[in-house]
Amino acid sequence: MRILGLDYGDRKIGVAISDAFGWTAQGVEVIDRKRTKDVDARIVELIRELEVTEIVVGLPKNMNGSVGPRGQLSMEFAESLKESVQLPVHLWDERLTTVSAERTLIEADVSRKKRKQVVDKMAASLILQNYLDAKSKR
Template sequence: MSRVLGIDFGEKRLGLALSDESRTLASPLAVYERKDLQSDLRFLRDLILRYQITEIVLGLPLNMDGSLGPKAQQVLEFKRALEESLKLPVHTFDERFTTAEAERALLEANMSRRQRKAKRDALAAVLILQGYLQQST
């Protein structure tokens, strides 16, 4: 079986989620503090080998009207770098509401601001990956 890696892209951090082998359930994996592109790619390559990941889903932050803004352009550049370096299919998934949804869920769990900040990116990655898995079945 194969797993899918979900990534919530940020300039400072990558929220990471991993599917189960049946590709039906997404779970939080980690929040990676970004360094530089080469270090980031090396870290992701290690994850791919460790967890037998065969594809990646990258959250794409579209504008409310569905257009691509500067942040979405950054994500597409990162997508190209992932595809070239890791030689795996990289899909994008509309993530317009995932960060807000993650924040809402963490607020409902009565977490402090510091706890929310630590978990928000990984939870956003779970929401991106879970949405993709449900859409692709």
């Protein structure tokens, strides 16, 4: 059972994967939506390669818990993904994950250029790890 975590953005999609036990999340890659001709095909390829059984998509909510335009786009992406890959797709509150990823990289003294390359992948890892942690507590 491996779970794919996605941090869906306008330009990039951060991708993370769980270990086989569903305990830990690791970043995989960042899909640049402008450079990748067929984003859906790349996601399907990752699902096959990584033997994914379910997917978690980050849902950006406002600080008051409401869903704004950005969240609506993520919900539409998740619904489209669910229909195309025929796997369970879960939405997970991603408030402040990108901020947290950015802070962690700054504390690790990662250069601004390198941070831009990995922040989405790290945010996807945080989204997925938060989901895995909540799932294990149930």
